[in-house]
Amino acid sequence: MRRVESGERHGGNLAAAAERLGCPPQRLLDASASLVPFGPPWALRRALLEAVFSPALRAYPDRGWARLRRVLARRHGLEHSQVLPGNGAAELFTWAARDAAAAGVSLLPAPGFADYARALACWQAAHVLGPLPLQWGPAFPQPFPATLPAEVLWLCNPHNPTGQLWSRASLEPLLERFALVVCDEAFLPLVPGGEAQSLVPLLARHPNLVVIRSLTKLLACAGLRLGYALGDAERLRRWAAWRDPWPVNGLALAAAERLLADEAGFGRWIGRVQAWVAREEPWLRRRLAQWPQLTPMPSAANFLLVRSEASLVPLRQALERRHGILVRDCRSFVGLGECWLRIGLQHRRGHRRLLAALARELPPHG
Template sequence: MNTDVTASGEALRHHGDAEVRGAGSGLTDLAVNVRTGTPPAWLRDRLAASLESLAAYPDGGPARQAVAERHGLAVDQVLLTAGAAEGFVLLARALPADRPVVVHPQFTEPEAALRDAGHRVERVLLRPGNGFRLEPDAVPDGADLVVVGNPTNPTSVLHPAAALAGLARTGRTLVVDEAFVDAVPGERESLVPLLGRLPGRTVVLRSLTKTWGLAGLRVGYVLSDPETVRALAHHQPLWPVSAPALVAAQACSTPDALREAQAAARQFAADRDHLREQLARLHSAGVREATDTPEGPFLLVRHPRAALLRDRLRELGFAVRRGDTFPGLGPQWFRTAVRDRATTDRFIVALHKALEE
């Protein structure tokens, strides 16, 4: 690992949707990490019914209560947001930070939000030779705000909760992006059970985008202590979350929805195993995974000519996410979403062909 202070912000706002925007219906999307076949029919019905009440101003109370109960927290520990991305903007604007550190490679929006708020961001770069695993002592002692993803996008590494807890200390804000943790069976290694038990300030961000297919609705939430939640809420406008998004937050927090999410997480794990088995057969062609213990609904893949492979895959009908816009990675990386076995088999055929060429 090393620590890198940088003033460069280019490409931080490149996201997977750019790989498929305007591509037409013929391109199979492996660039965006949203579960296919979503939103489910029952959720679409709930959202459609919510349109009848659009004349009224949204009331976030019931949704906030539902999220709090889902996590076993008090209502004043929950802040509903217009997607997890808004949470990063609020954190950057509302909380003091003299030496913010972002652990990379990871989702780039936290750093972009900090930069937009005028912060000079320091990076801790995890090493591919170590499987991009976190070593808490790599984070500078003087860092007073630390951001890390778990499981991390794009590496698919799930850091142990104990390692993350080791980053907590008095005078520091520890921010953990758990946008993909509901895709991990049992939500293992989540830091939510440790809220209120660690020194300093701990903030966990969640998203409903990935498992439920709600990227266009913009709904997520922040979990923390009541004082932090109030500080963040002070920077939100009135009625920051729409009525349909509030309905989604409430609906996706029910016991039935949680059981469906866990079933989806188990399916992700099985489909990921199948994808890994197919990729392992391409080792002789230079294809390598970033980690031998992936836990997210996506894989980070390395190949010496990954940029050319990505272009050729696009010609063959598959969009994968470029890796060089993630700090700590380069053009030899790409990320692919985990899909069903049939889609994976078609992708592997295309990847074989691209490699042969």
């Protein structure tokens, strides 16, 4: 077994890649992280600038997150006590994992997002991996596959890294079978028609469900660190008591409050993002399929997996070194390995740059 080189474990490590390659980060095409390529929205940049010149920079942030909770609660049709803003979704996984540790063994579908295991390890929580089938069709949503016995289920909808959108109808019965279900919907607002599969409407009847969302992907603001949990008010009160006093910084709070309060503007942004995914996913997939040695897998989300019979590591390295294009190495995803790559969707110009680089690197006949 080969060690995974540092920098290959996660996507989106743009600064490290730029240093490795000795070029400015702006010259790289980063398809290793799955962020909207035309963001962040100007409204967010403006809101941040205003926040810098407001008391939000000097004062401690509101420890009750009252305004942001209110706008998020309105958006999701919940009480404000059912909303907890976090320092990115990643911070909230840590608290979900503390509850998971108390409930028993966690089931992590594999391949899956590595941060759930990181969060569980914080609390020495036991987990088992449930292998997902590695073949699927292009019609979404799809039924969630059969599960293994465990007390806690970690779902990701749409699933990272496969891009599958699970149907709510197939997930709902799982809420009766598991003591706790943590559903990561970080990418759901980017999926055309995705909200129809959200588990948020089930929160009212299932206190054992927590939905975790992120603004990182939708707004292309990974540096801001903003996510939120939706769930049972008592559970979220407990999480709030565990964490440090100011986990969400005042600038992020002020900017997000302002952006989300403009419901029409936020809705227009989501519409634009979903139209981009609907247009670019089939376009890129069709073109990648022209190479007989590549099998692009259908995705409902803004990233897709590509598989091959042979290792794709040399191709990934050539794209990086010779063309300044970063794609996600899949060796750190349990169940995938070196014959897979994950590509984050770009704007059309970025896709053409990727395709031109592939044409240089791949022999025309397999």
